[in-house]
Structures are given as structure tokens and as C-alpha cells.
Amino acid sequence: MFEIRIICDPDDTNRVTTALSGAFATGAVRTYPTRDGERTRLYVTADHRPEPGPWPTPEEAYALAPSMVREIGWTAQTAADKPFGESLGREYWLRKAALLDRIALRDEEDGLSSDAAEVATEAARRLIAYDRDGEGDYHGAPYWPEHPATDADPRGYVRQEYAHWAENH
Known part of the structure; x- marks a missing residue:
């Protein structure tokens, strides 16, 4: 344990304390x-x-997940039911990213060559951005959205967050 002393402009106090806690x-x-x-x-x-x-x-992450067909239906229905311009919410972005990760894993397992891994990674990055912007109520253990390991493995972050969500939903 150690003590940090910082001298800053009063306007920077929140930014500095947020960075330290990260x-x-x-x-x-x-x-x-x-x-x-x-x-x-x-x-x-x-x-x-x-x-x-x-x-x-x-x-571990997808042990409690519904079938992929059911998740496809849920994500499509959720997107269709939202009025234009209204936020879809974290659950949508999390479940969509997890679904795309599962599709990519299935393609890899079956030896198929597709862009599923790239699409899953982009969906994971969308969830991470949502969580970084403070819109999401992420679990963040052991990796929070700003952690370097999250940038290195966005799909790992999705699995972490989905596993927590599935256990507590």
C-alpha cells in the first residue's frame, strides 16, 4: 500500500481521481x-x-446460455421493437456480442472460413465502448473495460461479462 499526493487544478480533480481508481x-x-x-x-x-x-x-461463459436460434430471435425482436433513435441498452449489446462470439466459435470448431471472428470482435468492441462510456453496468472482475487485457482480447471480455450476467439474470 502507498500514498499518492497530486496537486492539480480544481477542474481536473474528477478526471484525476477517475484515472487513479482505474x-x-x-x-x-x-x-x-x-x-x-x-x-x-x-x-x-x-x-x-x-x-x-x-x-x-x-x-464456462455460455453454460447457461439459451440456444443460438433463440438468441438470434431475441436480438432481432429487441432491435425491431425499439423506437427509432432510442438506445437498445446494455443487455442487447451484451447478448448480441455473446451470440456473435458463439457463432465464431462454432465456425472455428467446424473449420469454416468466414468473417465471423471479425464480426464478433467488432461487436465485443461495441460492448466495451458502451461500458467505457459509463452507459453500461458492467461486472468488471477481473477485467474492467479500460484494462489492457480487454483491448487485447475483446471477446474474452464478452465471455466474462456474459458469464456474470447469465448467473445473475
Whole structure:
């Protein structure tokens, strides 16, 4: 455990504390004005985040998933039922990304050459962007949307989030 002291403009306080909490496991932020009163001093107790474990396997992630045909129907119906311009929501993006991941896995398993893996990766990136923008209520354990491993394996992030969602839905 260690302590971090930062001196910054008051307008940057939220941005700085958000970045710190993304990089470290942080405690409460203590805020004080500087002697000249023009800047802010931030004191944060922090620790390194524990090393994350491996991504869930597809079998673990999709153990409770409905059939792919049923998921195709659900995603199509959900998209069709939403009024134009209204957000589809995180559940839609998560289930769509998981469905496309499962299709890509099936193609790989069957030895088929297709663009399914690329499409699944793009859908995973859409979910990650949704979660990074603060719109999603992601689980984030052990990998949160901003984690470097998430960028390296977007489909792993989908499996992590889907496994959590399926267990708690």
C-alpha cells in the first residue's frame, strides 16, 4: 500500500481521481486547497490491483446460455421493437456480442472460413465502448473495460461479462 499526493487544478480533480481508481485499488480521496488557494491537493491511499485470473472459457461463459436460434430471435425482436433513435441498452449489446462470439466459435470448431471472428470482435468492441462510456453496468472482475487485457482480447471480455450476467439474470 502507498500514498499518492497530486496537486492539480480544481477542474481536473474528477478526471484525476477517475484515472487513479482505474489504475489502482484506491481508498477515499482527501482534498485540500494549496497554500495559494489556486490549486487542489489530493491525497489517495492506493494499492496495486491484484493480478487478474484467466478469462472464462467459452464453455464456462455460455453454460447457461439459451440456444443460438433463440438468441438470434431475441436480438432481432429487441432491435425491431425499439423506437427509432432510442438506445437498445446494455443487455442487447451484451447478448448480441455473446451470440456473435458463439457463432465464431462454432465456425472455428467446424473449420469454416468466414468473417465471423471479425464480426464478433467488432461487436465485443461495441460492448466495451458502451461500458467505457459509463452507459453500461458492467461486472468488471477481473477485467474492467479500460484494462489492457480487454483491448487485447475483446471477446474474452464478452465471455466474462456474459458469464456474470447469465448467473445473475
